[in-house]
Amino acid sequence: MHTLIFGFLELYLTIFFPMVWLTCFLGILLYGFLLKTKRVEEKSLKKIGKVGLFFLGIFFSIVLICAILSKMIIQSDFQQNLNEPITRIDFFVNQKITPISDSQRISAFLSCILQAQGVISHHSHPVNLISFAIAGNGTRYILGEDSQNPHEFWLKMVNLKLYGQGECELKQFTSASLSEWLKPLK
DSSP states (O other), rough: HHHHHHHHHHHHHIIIIIHHHHHHHHHHHHHHHHHHHHHHHHHHHHHHHHHHHHHHHHHHHHHHHHHHHHHHHOOOOOOOOHSSOOEEEEEEEETTEEEEEHHHHHHHHHHHHHTTTOOOOSOEEEEEEEEETTOOOOOOEEEEESSSSSTTEEEEEHHHHHHHEEEEEEEEEEEEHHHHGGGGGG
């Protein structure tokens, strides 16, 4: 089901989206030409314009619904992945793999992420990226420190097989305890 929704969204945005913009552009040019040359009655042109706006509204509604659905599916998958029993997390830092299999450290790491206070998005970006993977799960996660604010992090999810796209942002949050937890890995 996930692949179907994300496949539709990708197809919709890569093929139909440019076609709609091109059609709108050509329609506006044609509308202006017909209005200027008075080859069609003004009442008919207004009706054509209303129909065009109606279909444009439908198009953007579908894009919005697909975006909301994809965000909900990604968040649901993230919660489901964390509800599974986790025996090991592999961290990838500076081309070095560090496996963590101590259940207390895993629990502390996950609670740092899940209980962290979310922050409103702002104009910054993640730096000092650390990726990690939960054993037995095909998803890779990317954890990055915020470029401006200390103890602020970005969490993203990558699963090209499932979602067919790059990184999916999961959460932007602040956590001093996570900063401390990550120190031994760096």
